[in-house]
Amino acid sequence: MSLNKNMRVFIVDDYNTMLRILRNLLRQLELENVEEATDGDSAYRMMQKTPPDLIISDWNMAPVTGLELLRKVRADAKLRHIPFIMVTAESKTENVVIAKQSGVSNYIVKPFNAETLRAKIASVCAATV
Numbered sequence: 001m002s003l004n005k006n007m008r009v010f011i012v013d014d015y016n017t018m019l020r021i022l023r024n025l026l027r028q029l030e031l032e033n034v035e036e037a038t039d040g041d042s043a044y045r046m047m048q049k050t051p052p053d054l055i056i057s058d059w060n061m062a063p064v065t066g067l068e069l070l071r072k073v074r075a076d077a078k079l080r081h082i083p084f085i086m087v088t089a090e091s092k093t094e095n096v097v098i099a100k101q102s103g104v105s106n107y108i109v110k111p112f113n114a115e116t117l118r119a120k121i122a123s124v125c126a127a128t129v
Helices: 016-028 040-049 066-075 093-101 114-125
Strands: 009-012 034-037 054-058 084-088 106-109
Touching: 009 016, 009 040, 016 034, 016 114, 034 040, 040 054, 040 066, 054 066, 054 114, 066 084, 066 093, 084 114, 093 106, 106 114
Parallel strands: 009 034, 009 054, 054 084, 084 106
Antiparallel strands: none
């Protein structure tokens, strides 16, 4: 399945290096319409103004974690339908369960490559495209 090249992707991570890696992986997938934020609060405010087609967020951020951002997005009528992929360095089962219960669309454990990211995006966006 090919990805919608016009899709607006919002990436959230408190490490600039990870934002750059994500942006480069998305570019490899020919997804150029990318916005970014370095924390959950500013990401949420930006998304309320202009909702994206997909959210990719790190789990471990401060002061607002990816899980808290996910819960805010799922509680917001305007944003709750947006596919949300959580990125984390931890593959603990309890984290996956908590994220699923909170409404995450999919989960990626670092490190990952462009093909893994493409497959995750395709799986969460199939229902919305």
